[in-house]
Amino acid sequence: MIELEHVSKVFADGTKAVDDVSFIVQEGELCVLLGPSGCGKTTTMKMINRLVSLTEGRILLNGTNVLDFEETELRKQIGYAIQEIGLFPHMTVGENIEVVPELRGWPKAKRRERAAELLQMVKLPAEFIDRYPKELSGGQRQRVGVARALGADPEVLLMDEPFGAIDPITRVDLQNEFLRIQQDIRKTIVFVTHDIYEAIKMGDKIALMNGGRLIQFDSPFNILFQPQDSFVQDFVGRDRALKGLQLIRVKEVMRCSPLTARWDESVEALKGRLPNDEGIEEIPVVDDSGGFLGYIDISLVQTGTVGEHLGHHQVKASIDSVLDEALSIMLSCERKTLAILDHDNRLKGLLSFGDIQRALGEADRSGARP
């Protein structure tokens, strides 16, 4: 756990880079320091591992003041990854990763094993362990940077725009992988970025800073839908509804027991079952065991069995998915209803365009999750 209490930093020339910042990063949480250039986020992070000295306030690492540690000892316990990566060019990938373990006295065999393990974790081929940074691409080097930060299995990680210097496609890849890794290892992480999309995607908590001050410390959802002031609102952007889509899971919004049609039903029988005033058009069709088969556009057909008029069976989403994916499918397939399936392809719920609108509208109005 990392606690910052009334932390301030004034530089020699008088600039107050960090002004009375306080927040707590719980164990296992990923806290994003977000803000425009020059807002003090990097300076704040660097005070945690004392690369920058504190002017006021204190920082506690698991209850102990960081000043009570010996400087280099403190840093050896904290993983550190920066935007420019800073891989040591005269060492192999393996040697780079093994640096902190070696500084901490791990035996050679254990170090080697750890390096191989980490390479696997960041999805790099095992033989890279003997390659030199010069031979790697930007994205590969950044992965090595992450692996190196995890070298001695620290509890805490400090990351300063670690995915900043690479192309957007590789960056998304790395972000996804990092989230996956974090799910497994649950480190306490402080992550600096200026990219709000990255912050919303990666963070359990966001500390939004401006001009050295902490403006709002909250969950991504609340930063989007319960902004404290106009700065937050503006920073988040006018498309906050779209940004919020990735924060809401499909299962929070879908209807759980929707009206379904059976494939062997007759169209007339189905029409007879329909509630009169709802203007339903697209009805999901299931088989005897509840498996999803497709849709029937009831307003377009009059006779025959349901099975004869099946269509759009590819318009579906998994119950684990998030709203942005669901909306995207609906938009590109030009459909208004989306079948939500479990892992066995059975229909679990139905999501309509209107459902999404209502959920986001509610969030925007009251700041409440659906």
Added chain:
Amino acid sequence: MFETWEYLLRHPDVVTTWAVDHLIIIAFAITISSIIGIAVGIFISVPGREALADSVLYLAEIVMTIPSMALFGLLMLILGGLGLSSIGFLPAVIALIVYGQLPILRNTHIAIKSVDPHMIEAGRGMGMSPWQILFKVELPLSLPVILAGLRNSIVLLIGITAIAALIGAGGLGVPIFRGLRNARMDLIIIGGVTVSIFALIIDGFMSLLERWITPRGLKQG
């Protein structure tokens, strides 16, 4: 020390002659050397001529390892054989032209090669011919580095000219050698200090020139 001033005051004309001779030789040599050096430097920097560039630069490097007196001697032999004046001005200037090549060549080559290819592309896209690109884009951008090469060259040549006094070329080497031979400290100091001051002044002046010429956008820091 006292003797030095004495000599200076008594023979200002002689001292001036030495200084002037020295400068004339340098002026000649550096002018011709630069023209050749820059021209060849441009020539070998055309893309596709890397192998040629390597060879030419390597050749120039090797030439530099030839001690100056050896080159003088060689030239005296050759010129004598050709029936030309084999001592004094001619062999000295020729040797200087040869020695002045490497810094100028190398710097011209490096400077042109390091012009951002994007700028050349932009020039081509705008419809400039290769000659126009050379004169409007590459050379102006390379100027500071070429000037640095020129500076190195001049300083080098000032030094070698002093040695050329041995083969009768005159210049500030004369008092130095005479002083060394006859243990006349005043002559040594006059020659040595004057030529040093020359070198330092010209070096300083060219540094300022470089800085003045560097387009503002390129200045570092």
Added chain:
Amino acid sequence: MKRQVVLITFLAILLGITVWVTGQGKIGIYSTFTWEQILYCSWSHLKMVVVAVAIGTIIGVPLGVLVTRPGFTRLAIPVIGGANIGQTIPSLAVIAIMAPLLGFGFNSAIVALFIYGLLPIVRNSFTSIRNIDPAIIEAAKGMGMSRGQIARRIELPLARPVIMTGIRVSTVITVGTAELAVLVGGAGLGKITLTGVFARETLIILQGAAPTAAMAIILGFILETFEDWMTPRGLKIDKQK
């Protein structure tokens, strides 16, 4: 490969010239120097170069590195500027001025050679550290390396090759400059060369000059190999993908 061929050819030519001239025994009214004399002069020449470069290294490397350290960076300009002056002043002047200052002799020559050859060593020592990507140092600091560990494990291996280059350049320059050392009482191959100059006998000039050039090339080659050996592998490899 091509470089080595050229080098060896050139060396062979130089050697050939020396052998031929020495073999002549007599040119015009002068006798050529004997092999003994040539070897003796080469040896003293080598001694001067080695001593001067050694002193230059012992003083220049720590000096160049010192002015990269925080607190001393203000001294960088005067130090490097000072060394620069040492090389801007014509070598002949540097050597000649030793006469009134220190008198004649081996030591005067060494001092002159030291002054003239210092710049490459100091400057390269300075830039070798300055040119290290600051991100690398920051990463090392952030990982918990102490100042000493950073210096030993990061800065030194990365700076070594550049420093070595400086020493090599200085050596090659000093071989050339040492030719004039004889003027202030240092010995060396300059003795032979100058004799030829005064006698206006080009071949005797060559007898001195060829071994000098050869020495410059050989020493340069040896040091270049050493330099190569010192370069960490990671810095040499071209990107293979």
